[in-house]
Amino acid sequence: MRRHRPEVLRTPVGIVGVTLLTVLVLLAVLAPLLWGDRATATNTGNMLAGPSPEHWAGTDNLGRDILFRTLVATRLSLVLTLVATTLGVGLGLLLGLAPLLLPQRLGRLVVAFVNVLLGFPSLLMVLFLAVILGVSTTSALLAIGIAIAPPFARLVHALGAGVTERDFVAAARIAGVPPARIMVRHVLPNVAEPLVVNATVTASSVLLAFGGLSFLGIGVQAPQYDWGRLMQDGLAIIYDNPLAALAPGIAFVLTGLAFNLTGEAAAGTFGAKSRSRMRWPAPASPRPGTRDDADLAADRDGLVLDVRDLAVTFPGPDGPIPPVRGVSIALRAGEAVGVVGESGSGKSMTALAVAQLVEEPGRVTAERLAFCATDLRSGRRAAHDALLGTSLAVVFQDPMTSLNPVLRVGTQLGEAARRHQGLTRRQASARAADRLRAVHLAEPERRLRQYPHEFSGGMRQRAMIAMGLMGTPRLIVADEPTTALDMTVQRQVLDVLQEVRREHGTALLLISHDVSVVSSVCDRVLVMYAGRIVEDLPSADLHTQARHPYTRALIGAVPDMTTDLDAPLATIAGQPVDPRHVPDGCAFAARCPLVTDRCRQEEPTLQAGPVGAVACWHVDDPIPAETEEVAVG
Amino acid sequence: MRRLLVSLWILVTASFLMIQLVPGDPVRAALGTSAPAELVATRRAQLGLDDSLLDQYLTYVRNLFTGDLGESILTQLSVAETIGQRLLATLSLALPAFVLTFAIAVPVGVAMAVVTRRGRRRRAELTFVGTSIVLASIPEFVVCVALVAVFAVNLGLVPAAGRSGIDSYVLPVLALAIGPAAVLARIVRVEMLAVLDADYIRTARAQRLSALRIHLRHALPNAVTATLTLSGLMLATMVAGTVLVENVFAWPGLGGTIVSSIQSRDYPLVQGAVLVYGAIALTVNTLVDVGIAAIDPRSMIGDS
Numbered sequence: 012m013r014r015h016r017p018e019v020l021r022t023p024v025g026i027v028g029v030t031l032l033t034v035l036v037l038l039a040v041l042a043p044l045l046w047g048d049r050a051t052a053t054n055t056g057n058m059l060a061g062p063s064p065e066h067w068a069g070t071d072n073l074g075r076d077i078l079f080r081t082l083v084a085t086r087l088s089l090v091l092t093l094v095a096t097t098l099g100v101g102l103g104l105l106l107g108l109a110p111l112l113l114p115q116r117l118g119r120l121v122v123a124f125v126n127v128l129l130g131f132p133s134l135l136m137v138l139f140l141a142v143i144l145g146v147s148t149t150s151a152l153l154a155i156g157i158a159i160a161p162p163f164a165r166l167v168h169a170l171g172a173g174v175t176e177r178d179f180v181a182a183a184r185i186a187g188v189p190p191a192r193i194m195v196r197h198v199l200p201n202v203a204e205p206l207v208v209n210a211t212v213t214a215s216s217v218l219l220a221f222g223g224l225s226f227l228g229i230g231v232q233a234p235q236y237d238w239g240r241l242m243q244d245g246l247a248i249i250y251d252n253p254l255a256a257l258a259p260g261i262a263f264v265l266t267g268l269a270f271n272l273t274g275e276a277a278a279g280t281f282g283a284k285s286r287s288r289m290r291w292p293a294p295a296s297p298r299p300g301t302r303d304d305a306d307l308a309a310d311r312d313g314l315v316l317d318v319r320d321l322a323v324t325f326p327g328p329d330g331p332i333p334p335v336r337g338v339s340i341a342l343r344a345g346e347a348v349g350v351v352g353e354s355g356s357g358k359s360m361t362a363l364a365v366a367q368l369v370e371e372p373g374r375v376t377a378e379r380l381a382f383c384a385t386d387l388r389s390g391r392r393a394a395h396d397a398l399l400g401t402s403l404a405v406v407f408q409d410p411m412t413s414l415n416p417v418l419r420v421g422t423q424l425g426e427a428a429r430r431h432q433g434l435t436r437r438q439a440s441a442r443a444a445d446r447l448r449a450v451h452l453a454e455p456e457r458r459l460r461q462y463p464h465e466f467s468g469g470m471r472q473r474a475m476i477a478m479g480l481m482g483t484p485r486l487i488v489a490d491e492p493t494t495a496l497d498m499t500v501q502r503q504v505l506d507v508l509q510e511v512r513r514e515h516g517t518a519l520l521l522i523s524h525d526v527s528v529v530s531s532v533c534d535r536v537l538v539m540y541a542g543r544i545v546e547d548l549p550s551a552d553l554h555t556q557a558r559h560p561y562t563r564a565l566i567g568a569v570p571d572m573t574t575d576l577d578a579p580l581a582t583i584a585g586q587p588v589d590p591r592h593v594p595d596g597c598a599f600a601a602r603c604p605l606v607t608d609r610c611r612q613e614e615p616t617l618q619a620g621p622v623g624a625v626a627c628w629h630v631d632d633p634i635p636a637e638t639e640e641v642a643v644g
Numbered sequence: 645m646r647r648l649l650v651s652l653w654i655l656v657t658a659s660f661l662m663i664q665l666v667p668g669d670p671v672r673a674a675l676g677t678s679a680p681a682e683l684v685a686t687r688r689a690q691l692g693l694d695d696s697l698l699d700q701y702l703t704y705v706r707n708l709f710t711g712d713l714g715e716s717i718l719t720q721l722s723v724a725e726t727i728g729q730r731l732l733a734t735l736s737l738a739l740p741a742f743v744l745t746f747a748i749a750v751p752v753g754v755a756m757a758v759v760t761r762r763g764r765r766r767r768a769e770l771t772f773v774g775t776s777i778v779l780a781s782i783p784e785f786v787v788c789v790a791l792v793a794v795f796a797v798n799l800g801l802v803p804a805a806g807r808s809g810i811d812s813y814v815l816p817v818l819a820l821a822i823g824p825a826a827v828l829a830r831i832v833r834v835e836m837l838a839v840l841d842a843d844y845i846r847t848a849r850a851q852r853l854s855a856l857r858i859h860l861r862h863a864l865p866n867a868v869t870a871t872l873t874l875s876g877l878m879l880a881t882m883v884a885g886t887v888l889v890e891n892v893f894a895w896p897g898l899g900g901t902i903v904s905s906i907q908s909r910d911y912p913l914v915q916g917a918v919l920v921y922g923a924i925a926l927t928v929n930t931l932v933d934v935g936i937a938a939i940d941p942r943s944m945i946g947d948s
């Protein structure tokens with residue numbers, strides 16, 4: 012326990028809890044010695060008095076001081092709590108470890124027994140035992156101890172079973188160490204911590220259970236008194252002096268709190284993680300001289316999506332974290348653009364930002380962020396709902412989790428159409444059936460009445476696409492739409508996307524880590540690294556004209572028809588950049604075979620070239636053969 | 645279902661054995677040392693305590709099926725009848741309290757989840773969690789006494805005890821519901837937070853549904869499914885909690901009956917009451933399992 016105390020004391024909750032506990036223990040030790048006499052001194056001349064300077068909480072029906080009685084009762088209340096808890100924990104240990112020690116059949120019996128016991132509320136068990144054992148303090152102790160044992164037994168059993176499966180226990184068993192010794196030496200130390208935490212919390216319920224029994228008159232018997240007993244006596248005179256019942260009640264609450272807070276702090280569930288304040292940058296001022304003039308606006312009219320200098324930032328403990336740092340994308344009707352990059356390159360965040368789905372506390376800023384010529388930066392988010400809800404479709408990576416498990420597929424498909432297009436329930440479901448047919452799902456009417464778990468992964472992804480087609484989408488943002496699917500299904504889903512594009516002139520922004528997927532579907536490819544676009548080129552030229560060292564490495568990492576499939580997959584050496592620590596200069600410098608001092612100092616910007624644009628100082632240098640050795644970890 | 649039956653069987657057997665396990669002669673204990681020996685003998689015979697254990701057990705079980713729980717040693721009234729009347733009074737507390745618990749906890753938990761999501765409004769979160777821990781630390785009977793002291797004694801708004809008009813229900817129901825509501829609200833909040841980060845919520849947002857619909861139609865059912873598992877335990881505890889609450893409010897319910905019959909050692913009555921309480925707890929747990937299956941389509945085929 013000592014090892015954990017600093018941990019407990021590190022939080023305000025823990026400090027309050029431990030302080031309260033200390034005060035209580037001191038009271039338990041000292042109060043009977045100091046005030047024992049005054050607590051039992053009767054005074055028939057001053058019965059049932061309210062609070063006064065001599066008796067802060069008044070007196071009871073024998074003129075005894077309530078406050079002192081309450082303080083003195085601390086000892087009995089706490090001692091009973093401790094004894095009953097210890098008893099319960101001990102019994103729980105026995106019952107919990109027994110299945111691990113006993114022969115299997117017997118062990119299972121014990122587990123089943125504990126499970127049955129768990130079905131009954133513990134107060135019922137206490138009452139049951141109180142009947143058999145008779146009405147006395149000792150029997151109440153036993154009853155409570157026994158009643159709290161089952162939950163402990165289950166905890167011990169669960170924890171112990173985990174430990175016994177580990178290697179060192181198996182080794183000890185093979186070495187012939189007796190089971191009981193294995194328990195004491197190996198299992199107990201490993202389950203001690205959660206047990207202690209749990210025992211602390213249980214102690215508070217034991218305190219209350221005991222108080223409850225005494226309160227009911229089947230716990231502590233007169234002339235002894237604990238808080239429960241005092242409350243019972245106080246209740247009888249509540250009209251004369253409410254404090255007689257309230258003072259011990261307050262003692263209950265404080266003690267319960269002491270146990271609970273200590274337990275909570277030890278378990279780390281409440282405020283244990285010291286969350287330092289997240290810091291935000293000062294609002295960035297827009298760069299000068301970037302206003303769109305009329306010409307430019309006219310030129311940009313045909314764009315479905317027009318994004319310039321898009322940035323996404325999250326607050327972090329050491330300042331803002333920028334997963335996306337100035338991305339520009341322009342998409343025309345029917346155009347398909349792919350965004351590739353490793354995980355952590357900011358490509359998914361870019362997709363979310365474009366789709367206006369970045370949540371608090373993330374912040375999206377852009378110099379221009381227009382969808383179908385509507386500026387998404389102005390006005391409240393809800394103001395754009397109708398436009399985005401009908402004209403922008405989003406397809407996410409994992410079809411297994413992207414549909415709501417408790418709603419029928421039909422409901423999920425139809426609800427946006429009902430909201431944004433004002434369709435009736437029947438119209439919406441007719442449209443949904445039609446859309447499911449469009450993505451080649453058989454028996455759409457039946458499918459609509461099913462729940463997502465009745466769909467396969469590929470079917471769910473097609474349902475997701477159909478969901479996007481409920482309106483008349485001008486743009487589909489698809490974030491790794493095929494990654495979670497197997498090969499043949501991947502192809503089908505991509506084909507569906509292509510079909511939609513052809514038929515409706517829908518633009519497609521396809522996010523993927525898979526260069527081959529992107530280049531097979533898209534007209535243009537954007538390569539992202541560390542939150543920026545480092546190369547932009549037509550997919551037809553990807554394999555021949557790629558100039559950025561990162562792009563070339565990515566292509567090298569993709570198996571194509573000529574790759575020996577048995578050879579290990581090439582990967583790019585080194586680690587992607589952690590968005591929390593974006594280096595100065597070129598972000599790729601640490602992994603780049605062509606790196607020079609200039610790269611480390613100055614960040615290259617996208618420069619238009621013969622077939623696209625690239626951000627690199629050394630675009631035309633040949634890459635040395637042994638890239639692996641240049642890698643920095 | 646099998647588990648319910650096994651548990652019920654254990655409950656019946658345990659309640660049967662209860663009388664056998666009482667040290668000494670239960671009838672003598674109930675009637676007191678001064679009772680004449682013939683009276684004790686007659687009562688023993690009435691209770692069948694002189695038969696063999698197996699016979700007694702079979703008779704006990706057979707009688708159970710006909711709804712016969714025996715007679716009180718002291719009053720010789722039918723136990724089944726007594727319990728039937730008292731149970732109604734108890735349920736008239738426990739059920740409203742259960743409903744009230746959810747009526748408080750779900751909206752509060754959901755609202756707190758929405759408001760304090762993603763580390764926003766840390767202070768509101770701390771206040772909420774702190775309050776809920778404090779409220780949950782207060783035992784029912786202390787809540788009862790505090791409520792009585794304030795609303796009945798001090799303000800005189802409602803009666804302090806007894807079962808009379810609607811206003812006599814206010815305090816006991818509140819006392820039963822406050823603690824569980826505090827705990828449940830916290831659980832609802834945590835569940836709701838987890839659900840709000842789920843992919844399907846992002847899908848709903850991508851569809852630009854109204855915030856109300858996202859929270860109530862998409863998130864809430866998922867959050868409540870997880871919460872319901874606990875609600876069974878909660879209702880069972882609540883039924884048990886009535887024992888204390890009834891004691892404070894002198895409520896003519898089953899809880900008071902149990903306590904007074906334990907004190908007076910009226911074993912057949914205790915036996916019946918324990919049996920009924922236990923059966924309620926078990927049934928509630930089973931019902932909750934069934935309820936979850938109805939809400940969550942996945943659990944029917946067991947792949948959740």
Ligand code: SF4
Nearest residue numbers: 597600603610627628
């Ligand atoms: S700028 Fe320098 S470090 Fe960056 S990719 Fe080009 S050559 Fe490599």
